[in-house]
Amino acid sequence: xxxxxxxxxxxxxxxxxxxxxxxxxxxxxxxxxxxxxxxxxxxxxxxxxxxxxxxxxxxxxxxxxxxxxxxxxxxxxxxxxxxxxxxxxxxxxxxxxxxxxxxxxxxxxxxxxxxxxxxxxxxxxxxxxxxxxxxxxxxxxxxxxxxxxxxxxxxxxxxxxxxxxxxxxxxxxxxx
Amino acid sequence: xxxxxxxxxxxxxxxxxxxxxxxxxxxxxxxxxxxxxxxxxxxxxxxxxxxxxxxxxxxxxxxxxxxxxxxxxxxxxxxxxxxxxxxxxxxxxxxxxxxxxxxxxxxxxxxxxxxxxxxxxxxxxxxxxxxxxxxxxxxxxxxxxxxxxxxxxxxxxxxxxxxxxxxxxxxxxxxxxxxxxxxxxxxxxxxxxxxxxxxxxxxxxxxxxxxxxxxxxxxxxxxxxxxxxxxxxxxxxxxxxxxxxxxxxxxxxxxxxxxxxxxxxxxxxxxxxxxxxxxxxxxxxxxxxxxxxxxxxxxxxxxxxxxxxxxxxxxxxxxxxxxxxxxxxxxxxxxxxxxxxxxxxxxxxxx
Ligand SMILES: [Zn+2]
Ligand SMILES: [Zn+2]
Numbered sequence: 291x292x293x294x295x296x297x298x299x300x301x302x303x304x305x306x307x308x309x310x311x312x313x314x315x316x317x318x319x320x321x322x323x324x325x326x327x328x329x330x331x332x333x334x335x336x337x338x339x340x341x342x343x344x345x346x347x348x349x350x351x352x353x354x355x356x357x358x359x360x361x362x363x364x365x366x367x368x369x370x371x372x373x374x375x376x377x378x379x380x381x382x383x384x385x386x387x388x389x390x391x392x393x394x395x396x397x398x399x400x401x402x403x404x405x406x407x408x409x410x411x412x413x414x415x416x417x418x419x420x421x422x423x424x425x426x427x428x429x430x431x432x433x434x435x436x437x438x439x440x441x442x443x444x445x446x447x448x449x450x451x452x453x454x455x456x457x458x459x460x461x462x463x464x465x466x
Numbered sequence: 467x468x469x470x471x472x473x474x475x476x477x478x479x480x481x482x483x484x485x486x487x488x489x490x491x492x493x494x495x496x497x498x499x500x501x502x503x504x505x506x507x508x509x510x511x512x513x514x515x516x517x518x519x520x521x522x523x524x525x526x527x528x529x530x531x532x533x534x535x536x537x538x539x540x541x542x543x544x545x546x547x548x549x550x551x552x553x554x555x556x557x558x559x560x561x562x563x564x565x566x567x568x569x570x571x572x573x574x575x576x577x578x579x580x581x582x583x584x585x586x587x588x589x590x591x592x593x594x595x596x597x598x599x600x601x602x603x604x605x606x607x608x609x610x611x612x613x614x615x616x617x618x619x620x621x622x623x624x625x626x627x628x629x630x631x632x633x634x635x636x637x638x639x640x641x642x643x644x645x646x647x648x649x650x651x652x653x654x655x656x657x658x659x660x661x662x663x664x665x666x667x668x669x670x671x672x673x674x675x676x677x678x679x680x681x682x683x684x685x686x687x688x689x690x691x692x693x694x695x696x697x698x699x700x701x702x703x704x705x706x707x708x709x710x711x712x713x714x715x716x717x718x719x720x721x722x723x724x725x726x727x728x729x730x731x732x733x734x735x736x737x738x739x740x741x742x743x744x745x746x747x748x749x750x751x752x753x754x755x756x757x758x759x760x761x762x763x764x765x766x767x768x769x770x771x772x773x774x775x776x777x778x779x780x781x782x783x784x785x786x787x788x789x790x791x792x793x794x795x796x797x798x799x800x801x802x803x804x805x806x807x808x809x810x811x812x813x814x815x816x817x
Contacts (some may be wrong), residue, residue, distance in 0.1 A: 389509060
């Protein structure tokens with residue numbers, strides 16, 4: 291909220307005048323609670339979960355994972371994008387890439403990071419720009435992940451007709 | 467349309483109608499896109515940034531994407547106007563605070579907004595009231611197609627739509643649903659939702675997005691994965707699995723409150739109403755919290771003479787920039803709190 295901490299005289303849970311201060315240690319952090327006596331409502335950790343950074347920021351991913359795993363050898367260190375001047379070191383610092391060329395240039399280094407950020411996926415499935423469809427430049431990529439998930443579901447539901455159809459579709463797609 | 471036309475009314479998404487609107491405030495879909503032939507904004511020169519902004523602005527205005535589209539040059543706009551746009555969820559806080567050539571196009575219904583030169587060249591957004599994800603997707607997909615006729619977007623055969631940050635690459639989509647979960651909060655079961663969301667790789671944020679406290683029991687649930695799952699599948703997961711599950715938890719909690727804690731429930735609802743109708747100084751945090759309890763009371767039939775929509779509007783109108791726009795003057799400290807309290811008293815007594 292844009293305004294500073296409120297001088298709120300009420301219980302955090304039910305708005306009755308507060309009379310009790312509780313200090314709780316949660317995940318190594320001291321949390322002060324301001325509650326009314328005999329609050330009729332259960333009290334949980336104040337703001338835990340929602341207020342924090344639940345969207346794992348790219349910088350965190352970079353420092354936790356990529357830095358630990360990618361050796362960033364000499365060849366990586368020397369790579370520099372000729373379009374925008376981006377280097378792997380600069381990317382690690384800012385967390386943002388400089389131009390579309392960087393995705394190809396650093397494909398090898400980005401792959402583990404993308405895997406980590408996107409539940410193991412490294413390939414786009416989904417919308418393809420209209421101008422790319424059917425002009426031979428890029429084939430519309432059928433969604434293999436979805437087909438496979440649907441197949442699993444069909445098998446679980448013992449819907450063998452659907453399963454057979456999906457299996458054919460997957461075979462056909464892979465054959466392409 | 468002028469920016470000042472926005473102040474006095476609430477946007478489409480605050481109508482308080484739409485499916486599941488007692489729990490779902492709004493549904494939002496955002497797409498990140500970059501124009502081929504320009505570097506990302508991370509490395510763009512001032513000149514290129516300005517050139518890009520002009521080109522995108524013209525394309526948007528020519529494409530006639532929404533009735534009476536308003537374009538705001540954010541580099542020229544006052545801080546208060548930028549804050550107003552943030553409060554209405556039309557631009558991000560990051561976009562408001564940034565520097566250099568950038569802007570936003572807004573349709574008069576305010577369901578469509580297009581941020582120009584945010585973290586990516588374009589951030590398209592459709593915002594609807596209640597649970598309307600399919601409708602939002604249809605609209606944003608059309609807007610994307612229309613823009614793409616004039617602008618070629620950066621696209622990679624393996625990585626999909628390319629974005630400055632690798633966490634958005636692929637579909638570039640962010641689906642967010644704003645939920646009102648007061649009963650779960652009161653019963654101390656909100657953690658259950660956070661845990662479930664985390665398991666499903668979803669983010670939970672406050673009313674105003676990243677880094678903000680979830681105040682007034684309003685929570686935004688959004689996806690974090692943009693690679694390997696297509697748009698329709700993601701939306702379908704939200705619509706058929708994730709959101710119904712959370713709504714179900716909340717409804718169960720509301721039933722429990724009504725059947726087993728009826729007096730305690732009435733106490734907080736009418737206490738909230740009493741304070742809202744009598745306070746002389748009111749912070750925005752306190753207002754949100756009390757409005758949240760009042761909203762719950764209306765849905766459970768405890769308060770009968772106030773409409774949900776009036777509460778939704780108050781949530782927006784009592785935000786700092788809106789309040790100052792409404793009062794037509796700069797207000798700080800106790801003056802602002804007094805104006806807020808007065809506005810709320812006026813609105814809730816009038817009905
Ligand atoms: Zn209490
Ligand atoms: Zn580059």
